[in-house]
Amino acid sequence: MSSVAKEWREIPGRYNLEGSKCPCCGKVYFPKRNMCPVCRRESIGKMEPYSISRKGEVYTFSIIHDAPDFTTKLKPYAVAMVKTTDGIMISAQLVDVDPADVRIGMPVRAVLRKIKTDGPDGVIHYGYKFVPDE
């Protein structure tokens, strides 16, 4: 059972790819950070929310044959590093695509899907996965 509070705090990032931007150096982080590791104390308390593009392309990928419990019904599937159109790298599952059709450079977009559930009576966790952007 995961922490409901922890999952709740991550909703802006999970649903809408909200990251954070350092107002000092302009670097964007995803998942969001409360401090820029480059500008350090200069950035504390000043990090700004930043909406990352939901569109991008497959930078690289791997096919998963031995899946964790919740994704076992979808195997085999691809997990990709997606480079968004604003240059941010995000790791995520690719769905609605045959693993044989996945290729580097393939245009993809983020969708909201079920990530996992805390058993039959627990919270359902939703978050981003990527699908081919046709």
Added chain:
Amino acid sequence: MDVGIVSYGAYIPRYRIKPEEIGRVWGVDGKAMGKGLFINQKSVPSPDEDVVTIAAEAARNMMARVPDVDPKDIGAVYVGSESHPYAVKPTATIVAESICATPNMTAADMEFACKAGTAGIQVCMGLVGSGMVRYGVAIGADTSQGAPGDALEYSASAGGAAYLIGSENIIAKINKTLSFTTDTPDFWRREGMPYPKHGGRFTGEPAYFRHVTSAAKMMMEAMGTKPEDYKYAIFHQPNGKFPTRVAAQLGFTNEQIAQGLLTPEIGNTYSGAVPLGLASVLDVAEPGDRIFVTSYGSGAGSDAFDITVTDNIKDYRRENAPTVAQRMAKTVVIDYARYAMFKDKIVMPSSE
């Protein structure tokens, strides 16, 4: 004040199963069953899809087509469904969060068998028309259940559509809406039960046909119109047969209902059915086109709408999201074993 549709978006999962495959498992002539119901295949949600994800995708498609609308101006979000993932915990809050409409808004889930989506449109019309909200979002979406081996298993499918209701830059004016509602127990699902039950043939004449024809006739009488005054008509479509028959009874032609009749290729998307049919019509509609809509929800009631497409549709960014036809073009047909796994009909070991 004119109230109408400012934007819309649709979503249908990519998987399909055919009636002959379902019939093969249960020892039934599935092809004949499909022919009788006028259903060639039905949509199946992926294991990671539910009403929340379908509604969110439809809502995001809706917002993509109106980039100038600030989601913070949305004052209400209603999701109509009979398959909300939670018994207690609104689908609507999750969907609202996914389009960045929270927190200064109201939200609720609706349930009225297959017409909860159009009921949401009526509520949003009232809120917009009274000036309580600038925009309201009404969504009809379902991942409907049919008991294994039951006639409903051949039709119960998944999909949904979202509507942004407002009074500014409307692409389609809703001239009037009215409803016909009675206590008719033709189809129901008790709390905690996994599958609905239905009254068999009782779902026909006293239920679907009585309510749809009554609401439709009341609308044409109120508006002083005849079937030939409308370019398109959309009727609730639990299968392909009922809407075709009710259209003929009312005097509408097959040409008028063709664009909005999706059930033969995607099955009965329940609360999503009429909203998706209307989306398919709006995908091709031109200024001045008049659209007749009548939904039906078991239990029972029908909501009728008289709609006129406006000139604003010429500048509307339809191309910013996939059309219903595009969503229906790329499909993967699965067998019953995979369908059973996708729909949680196989008991899995506990992961706890």
